[in-house]
Amino acid sequence: MTATFECKGLSKNFGSTQALEDVSFSIAPGRVVGLLGPNGSGKTTLIKLANGLLTPSEGELLICGGKPGEESKAAVSYLPDKTCMPLWMNPKQLMDFFQDFYQDFDRQRAEDMLRRLGLDEKQRLRQMSKGTREKVQLIMVMSRKAKLYLLDEPIGGVDPATRDYILDTIIRNYDPEASVVISTHLISDVEKILDEVLFINRGRIMLQASVDDIRQQYGKSVDEYFREVFKC
Amino acid sequence: MDWTFNNDMPIYSQLVDKIKLSIVSGQLPPGEKLNTVRELAAEARVNPNTMQRAFQELEREGLVFSQRSSGRYVTEDMEVIMEAKEAMAQKYIRDFMDSMEKLGYTGEEIISLVRGGKEEDKK
Amino acid sequence: MLGKLIKHEFKGSGRSMVPFILVCLGLSVLAGLSIRGMENLQDYGWFTVLFGIVIFLFVAGLIAVCVMALVVCIERFRKNLLGDEGYLMFTLPVSVDEHIFSKLIVSSVWFVATWLVCMLAFVLMFLCNVDLIEVNWSEFGYVMSEVWGRLVDFGLVHIIGYILELLVLIFAACCVTCMQFYSAMAIGYSFSNHKLLLSVVFFFVINVALSILQPLLLALTGNAGLLDFMANSAQNISGPAAVHLVMLGAFLYALVFFVILYIPTRLLLKYRLNLP
Numbered sequence: 001m002t003a004t005f006e007c008k009g010l011s012k013n014f015g016s017t018q019a020l021e022d023v024s025f026s027i028a029p030g031r032v033v034g035l036l037g038p039n040g041s042g043k044t045t046l047i048k049l050a051n052g053l054l055t056p057s058e059g060e061l062l063i064c065g066g067k068p069g070e071e072s073k074a075a076v077s078y079l080p081d082k083t084c085m086p087l088w089m090n091p092k093q094l095m096d097f098f099q100d101f102y103q104d105f106d107r108q109r110a111e112d113m114l115r116r117l118g119l120d121e122k123q124r125l126r127q128m129s130k131g132t133r134e135k136v137q138l139i140m141v142m143s144r145k146a147k148l149y150l151l152d153e154p155i156g157g158v159d160p161a162t163r164d165y166i167l168d169t170i171i172r173n174y175d176p177e178a179s180v181v182i183s184t185h186l187i188s189d190v191e192k193i194l195d196e197v198l199f200i201n202r203g204r205i206m207l208q209a210s211v212d213d214i215r216q217q218y219g220k221s222v223d224e225y226f227r228e229v230f231k232c
Numbered sequence: 233m234d235w236t237f238n239n240d241m242p243i244y245s246q247l248v249d250k251i252k253l254s255i256v257s258g259q260l261p262p263g264e265k266l267n268t269v270r271e272l273a274a275e276a277r278v279n280p281n282t283m284q285r286a287f288q289e290l291e292r293e294g295l296v297f298s299q300r301s302s303g304r305y306v307t308e309d310m311e312v313i314m315e316a317k318e319a320m321a322q323k324y325i326r327d328f329m330d331s332m333e334k335l336g337y338t339g340e341e342i343i344s345l346v347r348g349g350k351e352e353d354k355k
Numbered sequence: 356m357l358g359k360l361i362k363h364e365f366k367g368s369g370r371s372m373v374p375f376i377l378v379c380l381g382l383s384v385l386a387g388l389s390i391r392g393m394e395n396l397q398d399y400g401w402f403t404v405l406f407g408i409v410i411f412l413f414v415a416g417l418i419a420v421c422v423m424a425l426v427v428c429i430e431r432f433r434k435n436l437l438g439d440e441g442y443l444m445f446t447l448p449v450s451v452d453e454h455i456f457s458k459l460i461v462s463s464v465w466f467v468a469t470w471l472v473c474m475l476a477f478v479l480m481f482l483c484n485v486d487l488i489e490v491n492w493s494e495f496g497y498v499m500s501e502v503w504g505r506l507v508d509f510g511l512v513h514i515i516g517y518i519l520e521l522l523v524l525i526f527a528a529c530c531v532t533c534m535q536f537y538s539a540m541a542i543g544y545s546f547s548n549h550k551l552l553l554s555v556v557f558f559f560v561i562n563v564a565l566s567i568l569q570p571l572l573l574a575l576t577g578n579a580g581l582l583d584f585m586a587n588s589a590q591n592i593s594g595p596a597a598v599h600l601v602m603l604g605a606f607l608y609a610l611v612f613f614v615i616l617y618i619p620t621r622l623l624l625k626y627r628l629n630l631p
Contacts, residue, residue: 074448084442212242
């Protein structure tokens with residue numbers, strides 16, 4: 001089986017600052033992976049590289065076996081760490097937009113999720129609160145049947161109820177052929193839904209291990225183990 | 233079912249324990265059809281692969297069995313269930329004894345304390 | 356995919372452009388009626404002021420539409436591709452070329468549309484100001500048939516050709532203008548700080564560079580014998596055909612500038628994208 005997301009000796013520098021250094025790992029289909037690291041550790045840079053928004057300085061990055069490009073973009077569903085949907089649009093217009101560009105967009109699923117959260121299809125994003133916008137954005141991203149979901153801080157700025165809803169959505173949409181990468185520093189919240197974790201610090205991968213292996217080996221949760229590893 | 237988890241054990245083994253408890257206590261009666269891995273994972277808010285692993289473990293122990301097309305069922309073999317129940321009871325007793333010994337009680341003292349406690353309960 | 360991008364680009368930009376265009380056309384009618392009113396009701400000073408304001412608004416509206424087309428051209432590129440929305444746009448399964456061309460085509464269409472709207476507005480104003488009953492229709496018809504006859508004499512094929520070539524040329528000129536803005540922003544926004552300021556600076560730098568390049572390019576093509584060739588051909592072929600040749604030359608000229616601006620813009624967006 002081809003890895004959905006693979007890096008081989010990947011490095012990225014911005015001028016003299018090294019954002020990623022010799023990163024190598026591979027994620028198999030069906031895995032839910034936590035990309036965990038302190039702020040500024042290179043999580044977002046890695047995700048941007050996978051989306052073709054940045055170009056590697058060295059090494060290689062493969063999405064479903066191919067370099068980032070038009071083909072990979074059709075297979076990747078990306079949730080950026082900020083609102084990127086045009087604010088003048090309403091959810092209905094957004095669904096039209098996604099339906100036009102992504103063949104794997106499931107409009108029915110999006111409409112169901114909007115209804116379940118009690119969101120108005122006709123309300124412009126501009127008139128919504130920041131949290132509501134994030135929900136709409138997540139619904140669009142999760143309504144695709146992609147091969148790789150890259151979720152950058154999906155639970156960063158939302159209330160606990162929404163956080164639960166987001167995690168439920170990820171579990172409910174689980175597809176054994178697709179992988180999910182969740183970047184976050186709120187580990188205890190996502191730990192239960194992860195298969196594996198990637199610890200990243202200062203642009204380097206420190207560890208790739210399964211959640212239950214960490215618990216078995218160290219007798220503590222990934223959250224506790226993370227705190228120990230990254231103690232200031 | 234209560235789906236809270238401890239931090240010091242693998243999640244899949246905690247799932248095994250919880251489901252096992254439901255089976256031996258009769259909450260999930262013998263022969264009962266189980267929800268799908270996906271549904272249970274959603275209910276417990278855990279990764280479906282972890283839930284899958286828990287069921288594999290339960291299948292290995294013979295507490296559940298899967299039928300190719302129709303799904304997963306609780307075993308109807310009472311012997312296996314009783315064995316599991318006994319094993320769990322033994323484990324609880326061992327844990328309890330360990331804790332009591334840490335408090336400084338010896339075997340006989342513990343037994344009389346438990347008996348006294350039971351008497352209290354009856355009154 | 357280019358078609359879909361263009362469709363959504365029209366939706367995004369039409370929001371700003373269409374209301375302005377409609378207001379302008381509405382104002383042109385009002386202005387026409389006002390001028391007429393001023394001629395008929397000279398005694399009413401109060402009305403004169405009102406009519407004056409309407410005519411002023413009409414002129415302001417026309418200027419506003421032109422400015423708006425320019426603002427839309429710049430802002431659609433800046434916000435939609437280089438701002439937060441860039442995260443959405445650049446992760447679509449679409450090439451950078453399709454992104455640039457969709458923006459170029461739609462902006463150019465709006466430029467041409469504003470140009471047409473301005474003309475239409477004056478025509479509307481004129482029509483509101485003329486008593487259609489008083490027009491000598493037989494004379495009007497005579498003039499028109501006379502004009503038509505002249506056109507047929509000249510060669511209708513040539514006339515239609517000129518119009519089409521002119522449209523293409525206008526379109527090309529619009530594209531080159533847009534590309535000047537796009538390339539300046541592509542450079543400015545590849546930096547981490549002072550993106551907007553640097554874009555403005557680079558816009559002027561590019562303008563100066565192009566104005567240096569222009570005579571250079573002319574001299575170069577002159578030396579290469581292209582102008583001579585054109586002059587010689589003009590002697591050998593008929594007058595109307597020579598005009599076609601000049602149009603073609605102008606188009607190629609625009610094309611060279613377009614390519615010069617396009618290539619770096621494309622490379623920057625593809626390899627040096629620096630979203631906020």
